[in-house]
Structure formats: C-alpha cells, structure tokens
Amino acid sequence: MTEQERARNERAASRGQIEQGPRPRDEGADGASRSRERTALREMAAEFVRREVAPHLQEWEDGGEVPRALHAAAARQGLLGVSFPAAVGGQGGDLLDSIALQEGCFDAGASSGLMAALFTGGIALPHLAACGTPQQVDRWVRPTLAGELIGALAITEPGGGSDVAAIRTTAHRDQDADGYVVNGTKTFVTSGVRADFVTTAVRTGGPGHAGISLLVVEKGTPGVTVDRTLTKMGWHCSDTAELAFVDARVPAANLVGEEGSGFAQIAEQFVVERIGLAVHAYGIAARSLDLTAAYCRTRETFGRPLVANQVVRHRLVEMRRQVEVARAYTHAVAARHVAGEAVVAEACLAKQTAVDCATYVCDQAVQLHGGTGYLHGTEVERHYRDARILPIGGGATEVLTDLAARLMGYTA
Ligand SMILES: Cc1cc2nc3c(=O)[nH]c(=O)nc-3n(C[C@H](O)[C@H](O)[C@H](O)COP(=O)(O)OP(=O)(O)OC[C@H]3O[C@@H](n4cnc5c(N)ncnc54)[C@H](O)[C@@H]3O)c2cc1C
Secondary structure (H helix, E strand, O other): OOHHHHHHHHHHHHOOOOOOOOOOHHHHHHHHHHHHHHHHHHHHHHHHHHHHHOOOHHHHHHHOOOOHHHHHHHHHOOOOOEOOOHHHOOOEOOHHHHHHHHHHHHHOOOOHHHHHHHOOHHHHOHHHHHHOOHHHHHHHHHHHHOOOOOEEEEOOEOOEOOOHHHOOOEEEEEHHHOEEEEEEEEEEEEOOOOOOEEEEEEEOOOOOHHHEEEEEEEOOOOOEEEEOOOOOOOOOOOOEEEEEEEEEEEEHHHEEOOOOOHHHHHHHOHHHHHHHHHHHHHHHHHHHHHHHHHHHHHOEEOOEEHHHOHHHHHHHHHHHHHHHHHHHHHHHHHHHHHOOOOOHHHHHHHHHHHHHHHHHHHHHHHHHOHHHHHOOOOHHHHHHHHHOOOOOOOOOHHHHHHHHHHHOOOOO
C-alpha cells in the first residue's frame, strides 16, 4: 500500500469508514461483476416467487402438492438449472449462485416445503450430472432442468436414515434380462408422489458402504408401489412418499456410475445439501424476522406499538444477530467449498448454526405475533412448523455433530 493510500485509509477510518487496500484488478473486476450477477439473480428469483408462488402458496400447502406447471415456469425463468453445468442442460454457476437464488425466494415468502419440492432436482440429479452416461443425462437431467420431469432421491428406509451405510434395499443382477431385481422399502422420499424417476440407493454388494450403488427407478416400473399417505407437521406443499419395491426390474443401463460407488456419490453431495438446508434455515428466519418487525411497528398494546417496548426491540435485534451470523458463516463456508477446500465439518457447523437460528427466530416470531401467530395460514406459523424438520433432515444434529467431532480430531 502506498503512503497516499495509507493516508486515505486513515482519513476514512477517522470518519468511521473502512476502506480496503486495492485488490488485484482482474479479481476485483470479476468479483464485482459476479456479485452484481448474484444480486440480479436474487431479485429475479424474488420476483418469480411474488408473481408465480405467493398468490397460490396457501392453496398448495393445503393441497399437499406443488403443481408440475411451476417447474416449467421456473425453468423458463432460468431458475432450475442454476449451478448445474451447461453441458448437462444447466445454467452454469456455482453454489454461491444457488444460495443467491434461494435467498431471493425466501425473501419473497417461499416456504421451506415449496423450495424442497420445486428444487427436488437439486438432490435427485447431482449424481447423474457428475457420473451419469450421456444417455442418462439426456433422459433425466436435461428434461428435469427444463421443468419437464420431476426427480426424487430415495436413501432413507423405515429401518433408519441416519446410518446410510446400513441400508437394506437390495438390487440383484438378473443376467438373463440385463438388469437388476430390486426389493425393499424407501421412506420419506421428497417429491416421491409426483416423481417421474427416483435416484435410489440400493445394496448391490456386501454389507457396509462399499456394497451400495445408485439406480434410477422410473415411474410405472412394475413391482413399485407409491404410498402417498405420509402427512407431516410441516413442509405441507412438499409431497412425501414411501416406496415399496417387490421384484421390481430395473435395466442395468439405469446404474449411475460404477457398482459399489453409491455411498461415495451420496457423500460427495452432502456438503452442498447441508449448506442448502442452512440457507432454508436462515432464509425462513430472515423472512420471519421481517414479518415480525413490520407487525411490531403496527400492533399496539397498552396504547403504544409493540416496538416501543425495549424488550421487544432487543428481541428483534437478537433475532437479527442470529440471522446475520448464520448467513455470514454459511456464505463463508460455501465460498471455501467453491474454492475447492474440504469443508465437510464446517458444513455441519453451518447447518447447525442456521438451524439454531431458525429454531429461535421462528419461535420468537410466533410469540411476538401473539394469538395471530398461532393461526393456521399466518406465514410465521408455517415457518415455525417448517423449521422443525431442519435439525432432522439431511443429517440429524447429533450425527453431524459427531461427524464434525471426528473430523476435527475431538476423539478419545
Ligand atoms: C419431510 C422429510 C423429507 C425427507 N426427505 C428425504 C428424501 O428426499 N430422501 C431421503 O432419502 N430421505 C429423506 N428424509 C429422511 C431424513 O433424511 C431422515 O429422517 C434423517 O436422515 C433421519 O433419519 P431417521 O428419521 O431414520 O432417524 P434415525 O436415524 O432413526 O434417528 C432418530 C434420531 O436419533 C438421533 N440419532 C440418530 N443417530 C444418532 C447417533 N449416532 N447419536 C446420537 N443421536 C442419534 C437423532 O436425534 C435422530 O433424529 C426426509 C425426512 C423428512 C421428515
């Protein structure tokens, strides 16, 4: 830094401003333009939700499903393919773009369930995009990113979801028919009712993670039944199914990657999935805070607005603090992931930080709305219910904390 620049910084600091030293020209220009692009993406996503989602969301929450037409509309808007490479039909971009898009949706009032249902391709497709054959990409990835198909991911089984390496659904090779015969049950499959295909974790080999493979099972495959009767505390507009496979025959061409590589493929996506759920958590928290701050300015008790009470103002600030911390930490971990760093433990911490934030903020949002906050159809009530899945799905808190402990060397 030159003397001139140092003097300028000191003057700025004395005015309470922080001035950065000069950045390398290219990096700065690129960073600024990427940041503008992300802001535009966030605004476009918010506008999409205000126009296409908000007017209908309660109806979809009550009906238990997001319409297929919404997938097509989101694809036309260029939202479904963000962070998928152009080579598989995506819009390109990275995890930070995907975060900007999701933040825009939550800003405008999207529910966590809506996001899970609409962006179900985000968990069904990455393995196919990374390890699939060109035929698999053409058959499932491109049409899903174009909003023409809906995909789902089935790992969890009635016997347990936390221990992925223990799954029991089997797929035995049927040499005569050049395919697999699948038997077992998957549960809690997001978008499983509407799905045209399900990326399914199956056991093709022996016990443990080395015996797991991924197979795409298509809708209508004989021997597959879909139980649509799982009703949930939250995520009401996200359809959730239990799938039973009885001697279901699946072509060998539907195997994703090598036999036995399923666990590694699933694990590869965990960082992105956990950061995505962190965004759900601080996204609904930020929206609940905005709604609550607005409510506290207009709602009067004892002859003055709620916000006139110091205890209320301090509560709003505490809610804001938690949102800011969760957002900043999640962004930092995502940026390190994009830069190629291994951030498996940090992604667990980011999810937990954001989940704790959502648990506190969504609860306080209901509290400050009083009885109105307890009414079905009040937006903060929906976020409060939706928040409850976040410490369970995509890795339960205890499991992720233990994983972080191992990775950070806090072991006996
Ligand atoms: C709405 C919803 C949508 C979902 N979507 C999908 C999907 O699309 N695809 C999919 O495959 N799965 C999905 N899941 C499943 C989800 O990932 C699992 O519920 C989750 O992994 C936990 O598995 P489990 O429910 O079997 O709980 P279990 O594994 O039985 O664990 C129960 C509880 O025990 C505690 N626990 C577990 N292990 C430990 C441990 N080692 N030490 C201490 N405590 C522990 C945790 O508190 C945990 O919540 C979804 C679930 C829900 C509710």
